[in-house]
Amino acid sequence: MAAGVASCGGSVAALLKLHAIFPCRASTVPASSLRRPDAAAVPGPQPSRLAPASLPSRPRRPRAASALRPPDAASGGFIAMFLYPELEWDFRLPWVKSINVSGHKYSLVYAGIGWCIWRNKEDLPEELIFHINYLGVDQPTFTLNFSKGSSQVIAQYYQLIRHGFEGYRNIMENCHENAMVLKEGLEKTGRFNIVSKDEGVPLVAFSLKDRSRHDEFEISDMLRRFGWIVPAYTMPPDAQHVTVLCIVIREEFSRTLAERLVLDIEKVMYQLDALPSKLMSPMLLAKTAAKRTELKTQRSVTDAWRKFVLANKTNGVC
Template sequence: MIARLFNAPLGDTETAMGVGTVGSSEAIMLAGLAFKRNWQNKRKAEGKTYDKPNIVTGANVQVCWEKFARYFEVELKEIKLSEGYYVMDPDKAVEMVDENTICVAAILGSTLTGEFEDVKRLDDLLVKKNDATGWNTPIHVDAASGGFIAPFIYPELEWDFRLPLVKSINVSGHKYGLVYAGIGWVVWRTQHDLPDELIFHINYLGADQPTFTLNFSKGSTQIIAQYYQLIRLGFEGYTNVMENCRENMLVLKEGIEKTERFNIVSKDVGVPLVAFSLKGQSFHSEFEISEMLRRFGWIVPAYTMPADAQHITVLRVVIREDFSRTLAERLVADILKVLHELDTLPSKISRKMGAEDFGNVKGKKVKREKLMEVIVGWRKFVKDRKKMNGVC
């Protein structure tokens, strides 16, 4: 069912090739192992060295890609980000591909901003390079978040097996597959893309059962839940859920924009989330807003971007199926309360700590240094106030 959702080239009698996994982390490990073994076999057949494999991807990848590279001795060649462009640049990625590249990993739904990477352009550029070099470098799509979104509300978007170089795709059932935590999936384009030497065959349960996994005994409840959701909701049901998430995302985005205090970093097309950062030379930081929102029951992460955009800090709100329009409006109201309180903090801290301890920032210091001084001063002020009041 998932293979057909991703437009795998299946005939009436063909069986899809895929594995149920523990989240997308295991799925990525298995897909990476398949690429590595296929590349090694090809190099051996050509009488070439096969001890320096690499993967090309953006610096915005999830940490499981770094785990795969370190655990299985594969070099991770990351395309650096830049301010205003927080996904992998296909042109730079293809330039970095060499004869030792086992695959290029594209992300359909960046963890940082929810943006879909341009898999179609990556495929077009890589086809040209493969024709010129004879390398036949493939693509893996990490669709952990977007795999259960794009087919339903962006069906015209070409990112899946419709592109000839996309050989495998992973997706998390416990994200927008609408299943509780613990289930992921990886699907291969054809049986030839998964080396048979990686598959183990067992028969002690009464019949031949092929297995390809890094995990051992585990429950089947998440798989049953995924099957139930697919047959219960169907294509129309998933479409309704994803469209509703997108509409609530737009409501939240509009509310945050109306505060006139933030820049929206995320895109409208992508995972339904809102990533935003403070405008201008503020004496406060996104980390302060994140910490103060916890008092209202909100866990809104604040984080810095990867290299070379690490000077950018953003807040992120991910919209799931249970995040209603009412909750979006309430969150905006609470953000306004936090902003109002933060606007009063510098003068309070100045009276409490004195000019030497806070805010005596020289003009030559960069914005981040100013922000760090303010954060340290603000935390000290809050800590002292707690001691004084005896209330946590």
């Protein structure tokens, strides 16, 4: 199957920011409106972390046969094809016309490259093609490289040839196994809830079971002392009350590192338990304020009586 390929500096999401090419705006729409055949949504990078288990094995055909369905496979593209080959999300579906993937994620190349593949030349919109003739002849191009170096393209070419299909599959399977080692280690501590799924991108997202004394941000901050940078963040709107720590497993993250990270997290929890709590519930704050008010009142009464006694005290002998 002939396919057009475009490489760009950075994720293909950068291409979506070129409003001159793709006039668009961000907005919140009800899910019911997406049933219309002319409705389209451009997801950000977060959907690339969705687990394949959350997707149907055979997606429903859109009402409009000509409707474009460009999967954003930034991270999951190089995982689904190796770990979940039975999942139909790519060109096996007739309404998928293009797929984009980030080379600097699980394609195992350093940052700065992304890929967009079209099913056929006819599916590539003409308005995306630049015609350059400064070398004397017309040269159509649809890349976003411009004058940027092509070292990432060469690196990606080398990785594809070196690893091949079997090599990439072994790497992705190893990443998934190490993610399970980390997950099981965190579960054994009894301190965390695992909020991520086992399928999908090899990552572990977890939160504290008991947040009455400390929170996830304190854990993230103290892990830096052990050389770990683990992000902690709140969830999107309608779930802002949920805070998670997220660890994405990369190729070089070994089983030994996973076990060491669990030990360091246990050390952090031990140190936090020995510290005074930075978190106080509203009820506890109210009780503390009430106690302070009572003490202040008692001291005021005591001071008043002391002044009264001293003012009426005589130096004579009774």
